[in-house]
Amino acid sequence: MNFTRTLFPLSMLLLSGCVVGPDYQKPDTALPAKFTESKTSSAENVTLNPWWESFRDKRLNSLVHQGIGENLSVLTALERITAAEQGVVVAGAGSLPSLGASAGATAKGGHNNGTGETRTLSAGADASWLLDFFGQYRRAKESANASLDAAYDNVNVARLAYLSDLVSSYVNARYYQEALALNRKNLESRRETLKLTNEIKEAGAASSLDVLQAEGLVNQTLADLPALETGFLQSANHIATLLGVPAGTITASLTKGSAQPMPRYSTRVGVPADLIRNRPDIRSAERLLQAATAQIGVAEADLYPSIELGGSIGASRIFPGATNATSWSFGPSLTLPIFNGGALRAQVKIARSEAEQQYLAWKSTVLNAVEEVENAQSALIRDGQTVAALRKVVQSYEQTLNLARESYRGGASTILDVLDAERNVASARLSLASAIRQLARDYVSLNVAIGGGAEIGSPTVASR
DSSP: OHHHHHHHHHHHHHHTOOOOSOOOOOOOOOOOSSOTTSOSOOOOOOTTOOGGGGGOOHHHHHHHHHHTTTOHHHHHHHHHHHHHHHHHHHHHHTTSOEEEEEEEEEEEOOOGGGOOOEEEEEEEEEEEEEEOTTOHHHHHHHHHHHHHHHHHHHHHHHHHHHHHHHHHHHHHHHHHHHHHHHHHHHHHHHHHHHHHHHHHHHTTSSOHHHHHHHHHHHHHHHHHHHHHHHHHHHHHHHHHHHTTSOTTSSHHHHHSOOOOOOOOSOOOOOOTTHHHHHOHHHHHHHHHHHHHHHHHHHHHHTTSOEEEEEEEEEEEEEETTTEEEEEEEEEEEEEOOOOOTTHHHHHHHHHHHHHHHHHHHHHHHHHHHHHHHHHHHHHHHHHHHHHHHHHHHHHHHHHHHHHHHHHHHTTSSOHHHHHHHHHHHHHHHHHHHHHHHHHHHHHHHHHHHTTTTTTTTOOOOOOO
16 A cells, blocks of 8 residues: 555656656758759659669669668668667666565575574565656657668668669669760771871872871770770779679670660759758758757756666575565655766756757758759759760761862872861760760769659668
């Protein structure tokens, strides 16, 4: 009965206890109504959009899906979810009663005064419950849950980084293959020019200098090939690493080249406010802000008294004689933080400062995301114009080269005119290939910047 009279009012006090510290409020920051070069219309949820499929490259699609569950950075982020889940368990366990048990046996012997051997068997149990009047453990669990949410979002951050790196590396690999093919085509053209120059020299209309100049251009083209081959091999090796397999594993399967990837669809970027919903790094930063805000309550709870209910019960049996002994105890204990040199209040200030830092980090993440979209969109538009212009440049220089050769055959121009025309054609073709690569990379950057595909294959958030 005494136990009930003691526990009941304490339980009522517990149920009516307050939760100290600020309640979390979603952060806000001023954002423009639209991006500079897009319309003021919100986009749908793009986190499940497989934007890389717009390249219409089956090999690329296969690589993306092969690596989505094998990339080591993504797997590491997934493993951090397990740790964060256990952090929630630890945070919640503090508000629950704890119970421990112990048992022991001893034996003593002696010969003084005829005393023989005695044996003692003992067992006991201890229980304690720290009453969470001021919400310390509730705030701690709130913080742990927010950190768990951030861990889920960080998986999507890692997945976006994987998609960006893999698709960009594939774009690079195909560029180097295209550049190699163009240089080999240029080599064939320059060898044809060298052959023509030798024929004209034999006819007495060209000099040895003309032949040497033509040979020099052939050799220069041969010297450019190894660097391009190295670029392809390094891109293929990096793709293998992103897939979680040893470098060189997929090189053979990529050796058979295909056309450079070109995006077939435009990207609807939406408005800046969409980024807060679609970008996993912004969501992660917000969850960390929520966790830091809850930690203020944890620190403030230490400023107030704490009451712990504790009790123990023990029993022992002594042989010979089989003497029994039992004992028990129960009661609350009160802890008052009277003097601590200002350490507890300093901890509150530290927690508030860390929450403010997390807010600034969130705001910085949002602004950086807006900048990334603006930059990628501007680059995509203008690099598309560059590609269109370079296509016309290549056509013009190819026609110029044909005319220069015909003129050289007829003796109306010199070998220098032909060599200059060949240089112009070669340079224009490589510039076009490079511009196509940059256009594809801009497309990748823009889709990653808006959070496209971040949740494809994402783990389900645990219910709690």
